[in-house]
Amino acid sequence: MTLPSPHLDDRRFQGLVDEAKRLVQQRCPEWTDHNVSDPGVTLIEAFATMVDQLVYRVNRVPEKSYLTFLDLIGVQLHPPTAARTDVTFRLSAPRPDPVVVRAGTEVATVRTETEEAVVFTTTAELAVVPCSFAHLATWPAAEEVADRTEELAIGRDVACFGATPAPGDCLYVGLSAAVPAGVVVLRLDCRVEGVGVDPLRPPLVWEAWDGTGWAVCEVEKDGTGGFNRSGELILHLPRTHTPAAVVRRTGGWLRCRLIEAEPGRPTYLAPPVLRGITAFTIGATAAAEHAETITDEVLGAAEGVPGQTFALARPPVVPGDFVVEVADPASGPDPQYTHWTRVDDFAHSGPEDRHITLDPNSGRVEFGPAVRERDGSIRYYGAVPAKGATVRVRSYRTGGGLRGNVARSTLKILRSAIPYVARVENRRPALGGVDGESVDSARVRGPMTLRTLHRAVVPHDYELLAREVAPDAARVHCIRAGADGDDSGAEAQGVRLLVVPAGRSDEQGRIGFDELIPPAPTLRLIAGHLEERRPIGARLVVEPPFYQGVTVVASVQAEPGAVRDRVRDEALAALYGYFNPLSGGPNGQGWPFGRPVQAGEAFAVLQRVPGVDLVEDVRLYRADPVTGERTDATTKIALDRHALVFSYEHQLRVRGA
Numbered sequence: 001m002t003l004p005s006p007h008l009d010d011r012r013f014q015g016l017v018d019e020a021k022r023l024v025q026q027r028c029p030e031w032t033d034h035n036v037s038d039p040g041v042t043l044i045e046a047f048a049t050m051v052d053q054l055v056y057r058v059n060r061v062p063e064k065s066y067l068t069f070l071d072l073i074g075v076q077l078h079p080p081t082a083a084r085t086d087v088t089f090r091l092s093a094p095r096p097d098p099v100v101v102r103a104g105t106e107v108a109t110v111r112t113e114t115e116e117a118v119v120f121t122t123t124a125e126l127a128v129v130p131c132s133f134a135h136l137a138t139w140p141a142a143e144e145v146a147d148r149t150e151e152l153a154i155g156r157d158v159a160c161f162g163a164t165p166a167p168g169d170c171l172y173v174g175l176s177a178a179v180p181a182g183v184v185v186l187r188l189d190c191r192v193e194g195v196g197v198d199p200l201r202p203p204l205v206w207e208a209w210d211g212t213g214w215a216v217c218e219v220e221k222d223g224t225g226g227f228n229r230s231g232e233l234i235l236h237l238p239r240t241h242t243p244a245a246v247v248r249r250t251g252g253w254l255r256c257r258l259i260e261a262e263p264g265r266p267t268y269l270a271p272p273v274l275r276g277i278t279a280f281t282i283g284a285t286a287a288a289e290h291a292e293t294i295t296d297e298v299l300g301a302a303e304g305v306p307g308q309t310f311a312l313a314r315p316p317v318v319p320g321d322f323v324v325e326v327a328d329p330a331s332g333p334d335p336q337y338t339h340w341t342r343v344d345d346f347a348h349s350g351p352e353d354r355h356i357t358l359d360p361n362s363g364r365v366e367f368g369p370a371v372r373e374r375d376g377s378i379r380y381y382g383a384v385p386a387k388g389a390t391v392r393v394r395s396y397r398t399g400g401g402l403r404g405n406v407a408r409s410t411l412k413i414l415r416s417a418i419p420y421v422a423r424v425e426n427r428r429p430a431l432g433g434v435d436g437e438s439v440d441s442a443r444v445r446g447p448m449t450l451r452t453l454h455r456a457v458v459p460h461d462y463e464l465l466a467r468e469v470a471p472d473a474a475r476v477h478c479i480r481a482g483a484d485g486d487d488s489g490a491e492a493q494g495v496r497l498l499v500v501p502a503g504r505s506d507e508q509g510r511i512g513f514d515e516l517i518p519p520a521p522t523l524r525l526i527a528g529h530l531e532e533r534r535p536i537g538a539r540l541v542v543e544p545p546f547y548q549g550v551t552v553v554a555s556v557q558a559e560p561g562a563v564r565d566r567v568r569d570e571a572l573a574a575l576y577g578y579f580n581p582l583s584g585g586p587n588g589q590g591w592p593f594g595r596p597v598q599a600g601e602a603f604a605v606l607q608r609v610p611g612v613d614l615v616e617d618v619r620l621y622r623a624d625p626v627t628g629e630r631t632d633a634t635t636k637i638a639l640d641r642h643a644l645v646f647s648y649e650h651q652l653r654v655r656g657a
């Protein structure tokens with residue numbers, strides 16, 4: 001139980017007034033008018049108000065002592081974290097040469113009368129690599145691969161798939177160069193005829209070679225309707241797109257793969273025919289964070305004494321490189337700067353170590369102190385800058401917070417002109433922004449810090465320490481490493497830390513699969529933080545969980561008078577909300593790790609939807625969230641202990657009464 005905090009003085013205003021009136025009766029019996037209209041009583045109440053305020057401040061002493069104790073054991077407020085997203089730069093026209101977008105390029109939201117612009121900066125240099133069409137090949141599932149480049153060049157029609165299209169048939173398109181993170185346009189000249197598919201939902205998947213396998217490309221626009229007509233196809237290629245060799249021709253290869261059609265989704269009756277292809281690059285996508293980079297900020301001049309502090313001009317500081325430089329005052333007009341390393345504390349710093357500490361929330365930079373030992377000597381924890389030396393920060397990033405979680409298509413302002421770049425946009429919402437920690441939260445976290453002592457021993461310790469360094473993670477779960485059901489041997493000596501980032505649902509409760517993959521910097525940050533605190537010999541793996549895609553196909557009967565479209569929307573929202581890795585499950589705190597999915601739960605979820613009179617049928621399918629492929633129907637889907645459920649394209653039929 002929590003120990004009660006004592007009140008050093010429990011008196012209140014009315015008690016002070018009553019006590020003063022009793023003393024008046026004892027000391028001044030001739031004063032008999034104790035009504036509120038008496039001037040003396042007015043003075044008593046005035047003094048009682050002042051004493052009540054003093055009592056309140058006295059009772060705050062235990063709280064101040066508690067916070068001071070937290071400071072002594074090293075509890076610091078967590079700084080804000082920066083939201084992340086991808087921004088796509090579009091060219092004004094295709095260019096023959098690469099267009100370079102430097103790292104640190106700033107993009108922002110539109111500034112309004114009531115709100116300042118939210119600024120994001122790119123985290124790495126981006127090259128928009130030009131490309132053109134180079135090769136074409138077909139590879140039906142039941143036949144050999146064939147080079148069709150020459151046939152297309154002389155004007156012959158080329159069938160995209162086999163004579164009888166079947167799942168697994170592939171069409172290979174070779175580009176003149178690999179286009180990592182590029183936005184590529186394929187202009188396809190197709191024979192205009194019906195080939196049996198729904199132009200809005202053709203059973204096709206576009207993929208790009210990433211060096212080890214075929215990665216799925218995002219299709220922004222398919223103006224061909226699945227090869228039904230001539231038009232443009234806009235593809236977003238992965239960052240890992242690399243050259244490959246197909247039919248002995250090297251280039252940046254793409255492929256279009258025919259997949260199994262879903263129920264109610266027609267497939268090809270005849271192979272579509274190509275007459276010509278043109279390809280070019282119109283843009284590229286870069287990662288960006290809600291942070292502005294401040295460079296070469298001068299903090300002031302050193303006084304030559306230990307423990308000196310400086311304040312940054314733009315706190316708070318979001319995680320990233322932070323290097324303090326100190327100029328040698330004797331180096332003349334062209335000073336030579338030395339680098340000083342940031343450390344968590346000065347406990348292991350010696351007199352010659354150039355170390356500094358940083359409080360990210362307040363922006364306070366502190367040099368090492370000097371401590372008097374028991375024998376009277378002075379020990380320096382860290383070097384002391386020479387008197388008169390100029391102290392500056394080479395660069396740091398400021399920003400972060402919930403304000404950075406902007407919606408899609410809101411980052412569309414380029415803060416500086418880039419040649420040949422016409423516009424920019426974020427095609428997905430920004431996620432991961434978290435405000436700095438409050439004092440109340442630090443008070444709760446104090447006992448947890450004492451429990452772990454900054455060491456990870458049991459699984460709960462790993463989870464607490466991971467949340468300290470990555471508050472933007474929605475869920476953190478630690479399990480023992482090794483094969484499921486076999487925790488013996490060397491594999492049992494390690495742990496797996498599963499990290500689930502905070503995703504954002506749409507109006508129907510759906511979450512994009514890519515939003516559930518934690519950013520690589522977050523995984524590296526957690527791994528580095530835990531690596532210093534794990535026991536010797538323990539292996540540590542920090543990774544996302546395995547997401548098992550689940551598709552619910554159901555049929556329900558609506559109540560008399562119910563609007564079937566509304567019932568369908570609410571029922572789908574209920575399914576997406578319940579089978580949700582972040583906010584689903586029986587308790588609404590996210591689907592439990594390893595909990596199986598059963599058809600009975602889907603029955604119960606649908607039966608509770610307003611307007612549903614009867615749930616007629618429910619089927620469960622395992623689905624691949626990347627390729628969309630599904631297995632046979634079942635009534636139960638088992639999940640491994642490191643797996644979470646992911647709702648993928650639920651289908652619902654609503655019948656009238």
